[in-house]
Amino acid sequence: MSSVALGSVFVDVGCLRKQNEVGRLKVSRRNGSVLRVRASVASSQQSLKLAKPEAQKSEKTVRIGVLGASGYTGAEIIRLLANHPQFGITLMTADRKAGQSIGSVFPHLVTQDLPDMIAVKDADFSDVDAVFCCLPHGTTQEIIKCLPRGLKIVDLSADFRLRDIDEYEEWYGLPHKAPELQKEAIYGLTEVLRDEIRNARLIANPGCYPTSIQLPLIPLIKAHLIELTNIIIDAKSGVSGAGRGAKEANLYTEISEGIHSYGITKHRHVPEIEQGLSDASHSKVTVSFTPHLMPMSRGMQSTIYVQMAPGVTIEDLYQQLKTTYEIDNLVKGASGQAVQNLNLMMGFPENMGLQYQSLFP
Numbered sequence: 001m002s003s004v005a006l007g008s009v010f011v012d013v014g015c016l017r018k019q020n021e022v023g024r025l026k027v028s029r030r031n032g033s034v035l036r037v038r039a040s041v042a043s044s045q046q047s048l049k050l051a052k053p054e055a056q057k058s059e060k061t062v063r064i065g066v067l068g069a070s071g072y073t074g075a076e077i078i079r080l081l082a083n084h085p086q087f088g089i090t091l092m093t094a095d096r097k098a099g100q101s102i103g104s105v106f107p108h109l110v111t112q113d114l115p116d117m118i119a120v121k122d123a124d125f126s127d128v129d130a131v132f133c134c135l136p137h138g139t140t141q142e143i144i145k146c147l148p149r150g151l152k153i154v155d156l157s158a159d160f161r162l163r164d165i166d167e168y169e170e171w172y173g174l175p176h177k178a179p180e181l182q183k184e185a186i187y188g189l190t191e192v193l194r195d196e197i198r199n200a201r202l203i204a205n206p207g208c209y210p211t212s213i214q215l216p217l218i219p220l221i222k223a224h225l226i227e228l229t230n231i232i233i234d235a236k237s238g239v240s241g242a243g244r245g246a247k248e249a250n251l252y253t254e255i256s257e258g259i260h261s262y263g264i265t266k267h268r269h270v271p272e273i274e275q276g277l278s279d280a281s282h283s284k285v286t287v288s289f290t291p292h293l294m295p296m297s298r299g300m301q302s303t304i305y306v307q308m309a310p311g312v313t314i315e316d317l318y319q320q321l322k323t324t325y326e327i328d329n330l331v332k333g334a335s336g337q338a339v340q341n342l343n344l345m346m347g348f349p350e351n352m353g354l355q356y357q358s359l360f361p
């Protein structure tokens with residue numbers, strides 16, 4: 001039996017991308033037994049130059065609320081929507097930063113003509129068609145439960161990702177406060193559940209690690225090209241993955257010039273990854289997953305070690321991933337995937353507003 005390593009590289013709230021990879025998941029071969037899958041959302045000042053928010057505003061047909069606009073994923077959605085022809089932001093909320101303008105919190109967004117951020121309790125949803133919910137898990141369930149039923153919701157938190165409520169309570173250490181909504185939620189791994197996402201009201205946007213791991217593995221599992229045992233994932237994240245809130249472990253002095261693993265054997269993304277892989281294989285799949293924090297602002301790399309099924313070659317794996325992904329012009333990341341999902345839910349082309357020129361270096 002042969003083993004192979006899959007390198008899954010993408011960025012959680014945006015990423016660097018080479019010119020010839022625009023809008024694509026790209027598969028390439030390196031060093032004989034290593035396949036690399038790249039999926040990206042470009043981040044750049046360049047994209048701000050492309051945006052003409054005021055000119056586009058009146059033409060935009062979908063009114064968007066961003067809950068948690070003062071956080072990293074909220075800010076990234078605001079940046080992406082500046083260039084979206086149909087999604088116009090009419091409401092933005094914050095907690096500690098309620099009452100402030102987005103430009104005062106994120107200077108790179110100062111050119112946008114947007115409402116000031118308000119507390120969720122003061123929000124009026126009569127002028128909103130869809131929300132991106134960029135709030136901490138736990139808080140999210142209670143807030144989403146109180147939103148008008150007519151809203152489409154893409155939730156970036158982990159609150160509705162696990163189908164099994166008991167599993168949620170076990171891994172998140174919190175009782176689930178909206179189990180009835182959990183039944184309705186669709187997991188937003190776009191490439192895998194596109195049809196379900198189109199008809200959904202509530203999307204549970206996947207975690208960053210689970211996205212980088214499931215995208216390369218699911219097509220290989222579905223095609224029976226790899227064994228379902230001994231899947232080992234060595235993943236690395238930039239610090240923006242931990243959100244903008246102050247935490248001692250994320251101080252510059254703690255994370256610069258070093259790397260450390262965390263959540264070994266008990267990271268909360270394990271059940272999410274196993275749920276997705278088990279669905280793909282119709283049997284219980286377990287993984288060994290170790291995340292690491294890297295001294296970089298944004299970005300993610302997951303190196304995945306798998307055993308190939310008898311008779312399978314690395315070329316088979318390469319062809320499978322190539323066929324699966326080269327036809328999809330997509331961008332990836334927490335906020336990019338959220339916009340991708342709402343595009344589908346609203347009946348727009350999946351990549352609308354997501355085709356940015358990339359930035360290098």
Ligand SMILES: NC(=O)C1=CN([C@@H]2O[C@H](COP(=O)(O)OP(=O)(O)OC[C@H]3O[C@@H](n4cnc5c(N)ncnc54)[C@H](OP(=O)(O)O)[C@@H]3O)[C@@H](O)[C@H]2O)C=CC1
Pocket residue numbers: 012013067068069070071072073074093094095096097098120133134135136137139156157158206207208240241242243244245334
């Ligand atoms: N960062 C990432 O790469 C990814 C994050 N996620 C998930 O997306 C969600 C948002 O993450 P991220 O943007 O990083 O988080 P941040 O910590 O950067 O931002 C959190 C946002 O929620 C607001 N907020 C915090 N507590 C409350 C509350 N009790 N009531 C109302 N609003 C509140 C904050 O307001 P204020 O700042 O004003 O206090 C802020 O706007 C989280 O669930 C996270 O797990 C998912 C994928 C990737």
Ligand SMILES: CC(=O)N[C@@H](CCC(=O)OP(=O)(O)O)C(=O)O
Pocket residue numbers: 012156157158206207208209237238239240241242243291293334
């Ligand atoms: C670096 C870092 O701390 N990362 C976060 C994952 C962030 C993410 O994308 O996951 P959620 O959407 O589930 O929060 C963590 O390990 O918990």
